[in-house]
Amino acid sequence: MNGCQTGKILCILLVACVLMIATSSSLRADDVRALTGRTFAQLARGGLLYDNWLAERGVAINETHPAYPAAGTQKGESTWRCKECHGWDYKGKAGAYSQGSHFTGIKGIRDYANQDPHFIARIIGDDLHAFGDRLTKEDVEALALFVAYGQIDTDLYISRETKKTIGDATNGGRIYLSTCTKCHGYDGKEINFKDDKSPEYIGTLASKNPWETLHKIRWGHPGTPMISLVFLDLKEQLDVLAFCQALPAE
Numbered sequence: 001m002n003g004c005q006t007g008k009i010l011c012i013l014l015v016a017c018v019l020m021i022a023t024s025s026s027l028r029a030d031d032v033r034a035l036t037g038r039t040f041a042q043l044a045r046g047g048l049l050y051d052n053w054l055a056e057r058g059v060a061i062n063e064t065h066p067a068y069p070a071a072g073t074q075k076g077e078s079t080w081r082c083k084e085c086h087g088w089d090y091k092g093k094a095g096a097y098s099q100g101s102h103f104t105g106i107k108g109i110r111d112y113a114n115q116d117p118h119f120i121a122r123i124i125g126d127d128l129h130a131f132g133d134r135l136t137k138e139d140v141e142a143l144a145l146f147v148a149y150g151q152i153d154t155d156l157y158i159s160r161e162t163k164k165t166i167g168d169a170t171n172g173g174r175i176y177l178s179t180c181t182k183c184h185g186y187d188g189k190e191i192n193f194k195d196d197k198s199p200e201y202i203g204t205l206a207s208k209n210p211w212e213t214l215h216k217i218r219w220g221h222p223g224t225p226m227i228s229l230v231f232l233d234l235k236e237q238l239d240v241l242a243f244c245q246a247l248p249a250e
């Protein structure tokens, strides 16, 4: 082996190492398990509230949110959900809601990842958001923790073009089949989410909206006994998403 070849091999090894470190640290950076005790419990609740604080708290509102723009096509209660204005991918107009029936033109919450939860709590409590006393102080703290430490950069784990995740379906199957099956069935068809009875199963949603599915895998489904998997590695949560995407869509 000559010197030039050895140099090339070393160079390839170095690049591989850098890539490995970059990939593993991008997963670790979003690892919320550094939080413990009550703070972790609050964070988990924050994820549920972001999805649908009205369902989680049993609140009903008949009007459309005053800050919901005329450009949007949604009406009434759903316009009060954080996800409706800021997206399942937390990127607002820069993400999946850049078009379609959920477009609002509002920006996401990504700029506030890893920022001071106290400061975030003030934004959530501001006049624009108009939540008033519909949210308690604890709710706002939980939501602020979620914005600071619970959100992830979904583009690192889900392709915008193909909607496929980097997760491993085989490993995800171990978790899904021992946990989710209890309520959703082996094929994800046990609960049909559409009121009109047209089929929307776990497989349907996971392929159509992987961002929503991942959010629910991480935090649970508001107002139901569905559990949160946020205590697992993010990698394992993505594995569950991959398995869900492999389930039948019809």
Ligand code: HEC
Pocket: 049, 050, 053, 065, 066, 067, 068, 069, 079, 080, 081, 082, 083, 084, 085, 086, 106, 107, 108, 109, 110, 111, 112, 120, 123, 124, 128, 129, 143, 144, 147
């Ligand atoms: C009806 C739409 C609407 C809803 C619902 C909504 N927001 Fe907002 N939010 C906005 C608008 C508009 C802004 C200002 C964005 C800007 O400055 O361009 C904003 C800004 C923010 C910001 C600061 C983002 C930034 O980078 O400046 C955070 C954090 C935030 N909202 C969190 C939340 C949370 C948490 C909830 C749910 C409890 C929520 N929002 C619900 C419309 C909404």
Ligand code: HEC
Pocket: 176, 179, 180, 181, 182, 183, 184, 191, 192, 193, 200, 202, 205, 212, 213, 216, 217, 221, 224, 225, 226, 227, 229, 240, 244
């Ligand atoms: C204790 C029962 C239970 C368990 C366990 C459970 N879920 Fe659920 N899940 C529900 C209920 C109830 C709903 C709400 C159904 C509805 O909208 O009518 C739901 C909703 C969902 C949704 C949202 C569907 C939609 O369109 O709104 C997804 C995705 C989901 N579950 C995935 C999972 C996955 C993945 C697991 C395993 C990690 C899991 N669930 C475990 C009960 C459960």
